[in-house]
Amino acid sequence: MLHLFRYRFLQTIRNFPIMFWALVFPIILGTFFYISFGNAGLESTGESSWNEIKVSVVKEDVSSENARAFEEFLAQMDGETLDIQDISTEEKALKALDEEKISGIFYVKETPSLTVAKNGLNESILTSVLESFNQNSAMFQKIAMTHPEKLPDAMEAMGDYRSSTLEVSLGGKDLNPSVQYFFALVAYACLSGAFLGVQSSTDGQANISALGARRSITPTHKLTLVMIDMAVLFIIHFFNILILCLYITKALKISLGNDIGSLLLVDFMGSMIGVCLGVAIGCLARISFGLKMGVCVLFTLFPGFLAGLMFGNMKNIIELHCPIINRINPAAVLSDAFYCMGIYNDMERFTRCLLILAVMSVLLLTVAFLGIRRERYDSI
Numbered sequence: 001m002l003h004l005f006r007y008r009f010l011q012t013i014r015n016f017p018i019m020f021w022a023l024v025f026p027i028i029l030g031t032f033f034y035i036s037f038g039n040a041g042l043e044s045t046g047e048s049s050w051n052e053i054k055v056s057v058v059k060e061d062v063s064s065e066n067a068r069a070f071e072e073f074l075a076q077m078d079g080e081t082l083d084i085q086d087i088s089t090e091e092k093a094l095k096a097l098d099e100e101k102i103s104g105i106f107y108v109k110e111t112p113s114l115t116v117a118k119n120g121l122n123e124s125i126l127t128s129v130l131e132s133f134n135q136n137s138a139m140f141q142k143i144a145m146t147h148p149e150k151l152p153d154a155m156e157a158m159g160d161y162r163s164s165t166l167e168v169s170l171g172g173k174d175l176n177p178s179v180q181y182f183f184a185l186v187a188y189a190c191l192s193g194a195f196l197g198v199q200s201s202t203d204g205q206a207n208i209s210a211l212g213a214r215r216s217i218t219p220t221h222k223l224t225l226v227m228i229d230m231a232v233l234f235i236i237h238f239f240n241i242l243i244l245c246l247y248i249t250k251a252l253k254i255s256l257g258n259d260i261g262s263l264l265l266v267d268f269m270g271s272m273i274g275v276c277l278g279v280a281i282g283c284l285a286r287i288s289f290g291l292k293m294g295v296c297v298l299f300t301l302f303p304g305f306l307a308g309l310m311f312g313n314m315k316n317i318i319e320l321h322c323p324i325i326n327r328i329n330p331a332a333v334l335s336d337a338f339y340c341m342g343i344y345n346d347m348e349r350f351t352r353c354l355l356i357l358a359v360m361s362v363l364l365l366t367v368a369f370l371g372i373r374r375e376r377y378d379s380i
Contacts, residue, residue, distance in 0.1 A: 023240040034252045055105065061110060070106075071108045119319055180339075181309065186244060186267075197274070237274060277299060309331070333357055
């Protein structure tokens with residue numbers, strides 16, 4: 001067993017063309033990204049400076065007490081969390097929202113509301129601002145009904161809320177938009193494990209490679225050989241991704257998150273799904289090795305493109321118009337996991353991403369296993 005493991009390990013790492021696509025190319029691509037974007041704003045500096053979110057305010061009805069309170073609440077937020085733009089009409093505000101000149105529109109009326117054009121960090125913050133006001137408003141109404149004598153004290157305590165809050169960036173990371181390219185890059189690198197998987201599946205097919213012919217007559221059980229291959233590939237590609245992450249964080253000084261355990265878990269799941277994808281392609285596609293490698297290029301670059309590797313806002317566009325694609329695209333799921341871990345600190349969403357990756361890996365392995373079982377050779 002040990003000698004088989006060692007042989008497979010050395011054979012894989014000495015295959016330069018395959019290791020180039022799995023390890024070297026993502027590092028080169030990350031270097032080009034860094035040179036193109038520059039290091040301004042990419043280096044992790046702890047707590048980052050916060051830019052106010054540009055919004056517009058449309059006054060539909062200011063006759064009610066709650067509407068006037070909301071108007072005053074927004075005025076207090078202006079210059080700190082919000083940057084209220086002076087836009088005269090609702091039509092112009094909607095146009096500015098569509099052109100992404102502002103992130104949202106607050107409507108001042110008896111029941112305040114908010115309009116946004118997409119899902120994102122700024123939009124989530126604006127939603128929290130509205131929810132905060134509505135919760136406080138409901139609390140004041142309850143106090144006024146049950147203990148009206150305590151209402152002035154409650155209003156005084158809430159009036160000085162800013163003295164008890166500290167403004168920090170979510171997750172303590174720099175939210176420079178260029179960082180999303182590096183999240184997509186690591187996701188693409190994970191899927192590049194498919195090149196290792198295709199090579200391994202080809203080596204196991206007697207009608208394609210000489211090594212496969214020799215392995216078909218070995219006394220070692222075929223399942224044992226497959227399990228050894230998978231273990232070797234997982235380990236090699238897991239270290240490939242670790243090397244890439246170390247290069248990004250230590251050499252390029254770009255933070256991928258401070259939770260080392262979560263980072264290792266995402267890297268492992270990404271390595272696993274990349275290798276499983278390659279094994280599935282190699283086992284099912286009855287085509288030449290060169291065509292299989294071409295299919296690998298397609299199944300790594302195209303998901304990477306949809307996850308924002310070439311066009312950073314692509315994942316957000318898909319999320320807005322067809323979110324199901326982001327749920328079945330492994331590169332988008334991996335990129336989302338990095339966002340949840342490094343910026344959003346959303347562990348529920350992070351766990352969902354890991355579960356999706358695990359299900360994808362099991363499905364790909366099942367497909368590969370069924371493909372291997374169908375292999376029969378009358379003669380070699």
